[in-house]
Amino acid sequence: MKTARLVWGYLRHNLMSAMAYRGAFLLQVFGMILNDAMLLFFWWLLFTRLPTLRGWTLTQVITLYGIVAFGFGAATVVCGNAFLVARIIVRGDLDYYLALPADPLVHLLVSRMSLPSWGDLVFGLLVFLIAAPGRWSSLPLFLLLGLLVGLIFVAFSVLVGSLAFWVGNADNLASQAINAMLTFSLYPVEIFPGAVQWLLYTLIPAALVGSLPAGLLSDFSWHRLAILVAFTAGIVLAARAVFRWGLRRYESGNLVTVRG
Amino acid sequence: MSDIVRYGFVLRTSARQQWAYRAEIVARAIQMVLFMGVFMALWSTAFAVSGQGELAGYTLVEMVWYLAMTETITLSSSRVFLEISEAVKAGDVAYTLARPVSYPFFQVANSLGNSAPRFLLNLLAATVVVGLGMRQTAGSPAGLAAFLATAALALLLDALIAVLIGLLAFWLEEVSPAFWIYQKLLFTIGGLFLPLEMFPEWLQRVASWLPFQFISYVPARAFVHFELKAVLQAVAGQAFYIAALSALVVLVWRQARRRLVVHGG
Numbered sequence: 286m287k288t289a290r291l292v293w294g295y296l297r298h299n300l301m302s303a304m305a306y307r308g309a310f311l312l313q314v315f316g317m318i319l320n321d322a323m324l325l326f327f328w329w330l331l332f333t334r335l336p337t338l339r340g341w342t343l344t345q346v347i348t349l350y351g352i353v354a355f356g357f358g359a360a361t362v363v364c365g366n367a368f369l370v371a372r373i374i375v376r377g378d379l380d381y382y383l384a385l386p387a388d389p390l391v392h393l394l395v396s397r398m399s400l401p402s403w404g405d406l407v408f409g410l411l412v413f414l415i416a417a418p419g420r421w422s423s424l425p426l427f428l429l430l431g432l433l434v435g436l437i438f439v440a441f442s443v444l445v446g447s448l449a450f451w452v453g454n455a456d457n458l459a460s461q462a463i464n465a466m467l468t469f470s471l472y473p474v475e476i477f478p479g480a481v482q483w484l485l486y487t488l489i490p491a492a493l494v495g496s497l498p499a500g501l502l503s504d505f506s507w508h509r510l511a512i513l514v515a516f517t518a519g520i521v522l523a524a525r526a527v528f529r530w531g532l533r534r535y536e537s538g539n540l541v542t543v544r545g
Numbered sequence: 546m547s548d549i550v551r552y553g554f555v556l557r558t559s560a561r562q563q564w565a566y567r568a569e570i571v572a573r574a575i576q577m578v579l580f581m582g583v584f585m586a587l588w589s590t591a592f593a594v595s596g597q598g599e600l601a602g603y604t605l606v607e608m609v610w611y612l613a614m615t616e617t618i619t620l621s622s623s624r625v626f627l628e629i630s631e632a633v634k635a636g637d638v639a640y641t642l643a644r645p646v647s648y649p650f651f652q653v654a655n656s657l658g659n660s661a662p663r664f665l666l667n668l669l670a671a672t673v674v675v676g677l678g679m680r681q682t683a684g685s686p687a688g689l690a691a692f693l694a695t696a697a698l699a700l701l702l703d704a705l706i707a708v709l710i711g712l713l714a715f716w717l718e719e720v721s722p723a724f725w726i727y728q729k730l731l732f733t734i735g736g737l738f739l740p741l742e743m744f745p746e747w748l749q750r751v752a753s754w755l756p757f758q759f760i761s762y763v764p765a766r767a768f769v770h771f772e773l774k775a776v777l778q779a780v781a782g783q784a785f786y787i788a789a790l791s792a793l794v795v796l797v798w799r800q801a802r803r804r805l806v807v808h809g810g
Contacts, residue, residue: 306718308718309717309718309719312717312718312719312722313719313721313722315722316721316722316723316725316726317722317725319722319725319726319729320722320725320726320728320729323726323729323730323732323733324729324732326732326733327732327733327738327739330739330743330744331591331739331743333745334591334595334600334601334743335591335594335595337594338590338591338594339590339594401721401722457568457572460572461572461575461576461579464576464579465579468579468580468583469583472583472586472587475590476586476587476590477586478586481582481586
């Protein structure tokens with residue numbers, strides 16, 4: 286309950302701060318929606334030459350983009366620091382969160398909001414509502430899957446960001462891993478060779494934030510949903526445990542920062 | 546000291562500075578490996594599904610090499626617009642007025658200097674990855690020479706556009722959205738992800754009038770399908786846009802300086 290209040294409080298506060306520069310906020314949101322929409326151009330042209338791609342139609346690829354954009358957007362709107370975990374650890378900025386009574390990991394994640402990510406969130410929902418067949422009836426499933434995708438993105442980012450506790454400057458490594466996950470998630474997993482597919486279901490779980498949830502929206506199965514829920518729970522718990530484990534090795538920085 | 550020597554000095558200094566951050570350059574090369582891995586998988590599947598040996602005049606090998614070349618240029622582009630917009634917001638741009646070089650063209654030279662070492666490493670990474678992945682090469686020595694010449698002009702065009710985006714900070718609170726849109730115009734009608742021959746005819750006509758194709762499509766096509774006449778026409782198009790955008794930079798900078806307000810400090 287206390288954590289929920291903290292998350293809600295930061296969400297409200299960050300949104301109000303963004304509203305102080307409303308023009309810049311709206312520019313970033315609409316810019317990102319346009320940016321995401323232009324990425325679909327490639328698929329539109331490709332599907333004018335091919336009827337399907339290993340069983341994927343244009344509508345299914347658009348749904349895939351919708352779910353990844355919505356989940357990614359939700360993750361970085363609520364947990365805007367998710368992709369900066371390594372940098373925060375390396376710079377010694379964790380001190381601020383450790384000195385306060387709230388859970389340091391949750392506090393660190395939610396204390397920043399990525400403003401352009403509102404654009405991803407809106408784009409994801411819009412393309413789903415425009416493109417997906419039976420969209421209104423499957424909207425609750427879309428939102429649930431978006432939540433699971435968002436949690437996987439955040440947990441994965443915490444896991445790779447926590448490497449900074451052991452290997453020092455892991456900022457670049459973490460960025461590359463997150464970038465790889467996002468890049469691979471936007472393509473149907475079936476186009477990749479078997480070994481790469483296996484990698485995308487395990488080490489870089491891009492298929493679990495892209496192809497698997499998108500597949501559930503066109504061809505639902507309780508079995509695959511259960512796998513996704515179990516994986517999400519597993520990676521969230523693992524991220525939490527690894528961060529706590531790493532925290533024992535954390536040495537405070539001597540950087541003096543002022544927070545408003 | 547002539548202007549060319551001054552800007553040449555800025556370019557060399559930025560290139561040496563960039564070389565000092567080799568880890569970042571290597572990170573970009575890893576990105577190249579990642580993107581080319583995805584493209585090789587995607588196009589191998591697309592060609593297999595289509596059952597055709599050629600799509601829009603490109604074989605699978607040519608398509609992958611085409612993409613390797615467009616990615617080499619795009620991943621070498623420096624994000625100089627960030628530096629400019631920060632300088633405008635913080636007011637640091639005022640200190641540059643006393644320098645014996647024009648600030649926007651200083652940034653063009655800076656951008657080119659940043660891009661040069663990245664370009665060489667990206668070209669190397671793309672060649673190794675695609676060479677190993679496809680086990681076949683495309684292009685010709687003449688194509689490679691044409692690619693290097695047109696890619697240099699492409700990076701200059703890209704730098705001019707980046708400077709214009711950065712200068713927008715005089716009017717807009719946030720310039721990143723303008724960059725995202727520019728980047729996606731390169732992805733689409735610039736031919737970064739698909740050669741323009743894949744486009745419907747009306748779109749090809751629109752793209753042929755815009756500067757974006759000169760940044761990615763033109764150099765990559767010159768590499769895989771070298772034709773002297775087409776290359777010379779392309780160079781003329783690049784030169785035209787370089788002149789036009791340089792004039793635009795001068796105009797915008799003149800307007801921007803009028804908006805410059807310096808509050809002590």
